[in-house]
Amino acid sequence: MRVSCTVNGIERYGYAESRTLLSDFLRHELYLYGTHVGCEHGVCGACTVIMDGLLTRACSTLAVQSEGLELTTVEGLAEDESLDLLRQLFSVNGALQCGFCTAGILASTKHFLNKYPNPTEDEIKDMLTGHICRCTGYAGMVKAIQEFVDLSKEGSQ
Amino acid sequence: MKPAAFDYYRPETIEETISLLSEYGDDSLLLSGGLSLGPMLNMRVARPSVIIDINRIKGLGGIAKIENQLKLGALARQANLTASKECHNFVPLLTEAMKHVGHYQTRSRGTVGGSVAHADPSAEIPLCAVTLGADVELMSLSGKRAVPADDFFVGALETVRAPDELVTAINFPVYKIGCSIAFEEISERRGDFAIVAVSAWVGCKDEEVSVRLGFGGVEDRPRVLEIVDFEIRYDRIIEQINDFVDELAPLEDRRATGAFRKQLARHLGKKVFKTALGNSEFETNK
Numbered sequence: 001m002r003v004s005c006t007v008n009g010i011e012r013y014g015y016a017e018s019r020t021l022l023s024d025f026l027r028h029e030l031y032l033y034g035t036h037v038g039c040e041h042g043v044c045g046a047c048t049v050i051m052d053g054l055l056t057r058a059c060s061t062l063a064v065q066s067e068g069l070e071l072t073t074v075e076g077l078a079e080d081e082s083l084d085l086l087r088q089l090f091s092v093n094g095a096l097q098c099g100f101c102t103a104g105i106l107a108s109t110k111h112f113l114n115k116y117p118n119p120t121e122d123e124i125k126d127m128l129t130g131h132i133c134r135c136t137g138y139a140g141m142v143k144a145i146q147e148f149v150d151l152s153k154e155g156s157q
Numbered sequence: 158m159k160p161a162a163f164d165y166y167r168p169e170t171i172e173e174t175i176s177l178l179s180e181y182g183d184d185s186l187l188l189s190g191g192l193s194l195g196p197m198l199n200m201r202v203a204r205p206s207v208i209i210d211i212n213r214i215k216g217l218g219g220i221a222k223i224e225n226q227l228k229l230g231a232l233a234r235q236a237n238l239t240a241s242k243e244c245h246n247f248v249p250l251l252t253e254a255m256k257h258v259g260h261y262q263t264r265s266r267g268t269v270g271g272s273v274a275h276a277d278p279s280a281e282i283p284l285c286a287v288t289l290g291a292d293v294e295l296m297s298l299s300g301k302r303a304v305p306a307d308d309f310f311v312g313a314l315e316t317v318r319a320p321d322e323l324v325t326a327i328n329f330p331v332y333k334i335g336c337s338i339a340f341e342e343i344s345e346r347r348g349d350f351a352i353v354a355v356s357a358w359v360g361c362k363d364e365e366v367s368v369r370l371g372f373g374g375v376e377d378r379p380r381v382l383e384i385v386d387f388e389i390r391y392d393r394i395i396e397q398i399n400d401f402v403d404e405l406a407p408l409e410d411r412r413a414t415g416a417f418r419k420q421l422a423r424h425l426g427k428k429v430f431k432t433a434l435g436n437s438e439f440e441t442n443k
Contacts, residue, residue: 017162018162018163018164018165018208019159019160019161019162019163019198021159021160021199024159040158040199041158041195041196041199041200042192042195042196042263043196045260045262048262054234054236054265054266055261055262055265055266056265056266057191057192057195057262057263057266059195059199060191060192060194060195060196060199061191061195062165062188062191062208062210064165064167064210065167065188065191065210065212067167108261108262111265112261126260126261126347126348127260127261127262129260129261129346129347129348130259130260130261130262130263130348131262
């Protein structure tokens with residue numbers, strides 16, 4: 001069936017069976033390869049996107065569920081200039097190595113900072129438990145997000 | 158790791174949903190947050206011929222205090238429960254337990270009704286429901302009923318919900334202010350399924366002191382120990398915790414043997430009881 005949704009501000013459509021996963025729909029119908037597929041059972045967090053304002057594991061969601069809804073994937077975050085600084089800080093703090101998990105982590109971080117603009121270290125660590133990264137050991141991500149929060153505060157003063 | 162084929166329905170009202178359930182009942186599964194069902198479909202542990210997606214039903218996601226109950230709509234997202242002031246004020250045990258429910262990412266879509274209907278033995282929301290004596294509201298074409306949580310859960314992923322019934326709400330009793338609570342669990346990593354989770358509620362019933370301790374992840378469903386007495390005798394309560402845990406029929410899996418689960422249950426039972434008592438205004442009689 002035909003599935004229409006707004007992805008990163010642009011109205012898109014593609015075709016899906018009722019069993020087609022949202023992750024496969026994004027990659028194979030809409031050619032948005034930024035959403036990565038890791039474990040495909042909702043554990044690793046690599047496929048995390050924002051759908052209808054909620055963080056969503058795209059691999060555990062059906063494409064048909066997105067009908068008429070707004071989605072944000074890592075490609076949409078790439079055009080978000082306010083996140084340029086976060087990406088730069090991920091880079092300088094060694095918050096990624098292979099980058100496979102990063103797409104999901106950036107989506108989560110964006111959603112998390114909207115809700116908690118001033119998080120504690122413990123809250124950041126708690127948020128990151130929803131992602132699996134096999135390269136970094138997470139310390140760089142915590143540091144990058146903390147620096148982003150600090151610099152954003154300075155910038156807004 | 159892809160689901161087998163099924164037909165997909167997306168009702169927008171409760172009426173539409175229960176008539177679909179009466180038609181497809183046994184062959185259908187309800188989809189809410191999808192955090193458990195999604196992986197089960199992918200791994201083909203679940204192979205329903207019909208999926209009924211209830212995410213678009215309006216008016217099923219509220220959290221509100223109605224008389225002496227906190228009513229949680231089945232579609233209330235777990236993240237909304239975490240942030241709910243009503244929940245914090247009227248059912249603080251649930252707010253405390255929510256810290257252990259999945260991850261920030263999964264709580265965003267995960268629903269209260271989904272967690273209750275799924276009935277994972279280690280799940281925190283069912284544990285709180287049993288500990289506090291909540292009711293599960295069910296609806297089908299033949300009408301409504303409310304089932305006490307302790308009767309609702311019958312085993313691992315098994316409840317008394319009939320195939321044509323929809324869980325519409327979970328109602329938690331609101332106790333008088335002055336009760337105190339504690340919640341602890343042990344899991345492999347933060348946010349993972351609990352190996353053992355224990356909740357405690359200490360409050361007053363008429364003139365008597367009531368202690369309720371809920372044990373999750375030990376048996377195939379949450380179990381509760383209730384002690385009502387005129388005074389709190391610390392040593393006697395510890396003895397009762399030990400006796401209660403001894404009688405449990407524990408699960409065994411790769412993470413923990415039955416004996417280890419019982420040991421954790423005794424340890425956490427004493428710990429949460431101490432914490433809850435320490436937070437309360439009751440005096441102990443050692």
